[in-house]
Amino acid sequence: GQNIDQPTEMTATEGAIVQINCTYQTSGFNGLFWYQQHAGEAPTFLSYNVLDGLEEKGRFSSFLSRSKGYSYLLLKELQMKDSASYLCAVRGNTNAGKSTFGDGTTLTVKP
Amino acid sequence: GAGVSQSPRYKVAKRGQDVALRCDPISGHVSLFWYQQALGQGPEFLTYFQNEAQLDKSGLPSDRFFAERPEGSVSTLKIQRTQQEDSAVYLCASSSNLNTEAFFGQGTRLTVV
Numbered sequence: 001g002q003n004i005d006q007p008t009e010m011t012a013t014e015g016a017i018v019q020i021n022c023t024y025q026t027s028g029f030n031g032l033f034w035y036q037q038h039a040g041e042a043p044t045f046l047s048y049n050v051l052d053g054l055e056e057k058g059r060f061s062s063f064l065s066r067s068k069g070y071s072y073l074l075l076k077e078l079q080m081k082d083s084a085s086y087l088c089a090v091r092g093n094t095n096a097g098k099s100t101f102g103d104g105t106t107l108t109v110k111p
Numbered sequence: 112g113a114g115v116s117q118s119p120r121y122k123v124a125k126r127g128q129d130v131a132l133r134c135d136p137i138s139g140h141v142s143l144f145w146y147q148q149a150l151g152q153g154p155e156f157l158t159y160f161q162n163e164a165q166l167d168k169s170g171l172p173s174d175r176f177f178a179e180r181p182e183g184s185v186s187t188l189k190i191q192r193t194q195q196e197d198s199a200v201y202l203c204a205s206s207s208n209l210n211t212e213a214f215f216g217q218g219t220r221l222t223v224v
Contacts, residue, residue: 004153033212042115042202042215043154087153098167099213101146101153 002026004102006088011108012078020073020105022088033099034062034073035087043087046073075107083109113137115216117203123222124193132188132219136205143186144213145178146202154202160186193223 003025012018024032031050035043047055049064049071061074075082085104092098116135124130136143142161146154147170156170162183171178175193180186190197200220204213 035215042217045212045214048212089153098144098156098159098170100156103151103153 002090002092002100004088004090004100006086006102006105008103009106009108011110012075014078014080014109014111016078017074017076018078018107020075020086020088020107022071022073022102024069024071024088024090024102026069026090026092026100028092029066029090031091032062032064032071033089033091034060034071035089035101037085037087037104039085046086078109080109080111083107115203115205115214117201117216117219119219120217121220121222123224126194126223127192128223129189129191130193130221132190132201132203132221134186134188134203134205134216136184136186136203137207137214138184140205140207140214141183142206142208142213143180144204144206145186145188146204147172148200148202148218150199157188157201190221193221195223197221198223 006022034046037043047062054063059076064071085106087104088102089099118133145157148154158168158178160180175191177189200218202218204215206213
């Protein structure tokens with residue numbers, strides 16, 4: 001089976017940097033996704049890691065260590081609109097179509 | 112359309128009523144997924160289609176839940192004899208292939224009273 005752990009809530013200040021961690025234990029691994037979800041809206045794709053290392057995309061970066069079962073999402077130059085839930089999802093290789101999601105980290109950005 | 116479209120956006124059903132939720136994926140997307148999301152939790156996998164073939168339905172919580180995608184495009188999730196515990200947001204997502212990200216629809220919020 002799959003188990004995804006991420007902090008429930010985080011708070012940060014506008015303009016700062018925040019790191020949201022995700023650890024996973026899975027029966028297989030075929031990629032890790034980060035999604036952003038504003039309240040009442042659909043999750044939107046942020047990043048995808050399948051190999052170890054850092055993927056950078058504008059203000060957002062995502063890191064993966066497969067040996068440690070660990071990923072983080074790094075948000076720089078925080079803006080008020082970044083207040084949302086951030087979902088970590090792992091695609092196992094037992095069925096490549098299925099992704100298991102964590103419960104999300106609710107980030108609140110304060111002025 | 113430009114994105115994944117789901118209808119209705121909101122559905123209130125009386126306990127015991129049957130409901131049908133529709134998903135229009137992005138045109139040309141081969142893979143289609145259904146997820147159930149309870150308040151404050153992440154999406155839980157229900158079922159997955161590749162074209163018209165339902166390759167995984169391991170997440171469907173009971174035999175009251177049924178999904179189909181007869182022509183490999185639009186999909187319908189049907190819930191028979193709804194119960195209060197079925198109340199949740201039902202999300203549909205599609206992707207062009209298994210190695211790319213999934214695009215989610217806005218979801219259908221089902222409330223069973």
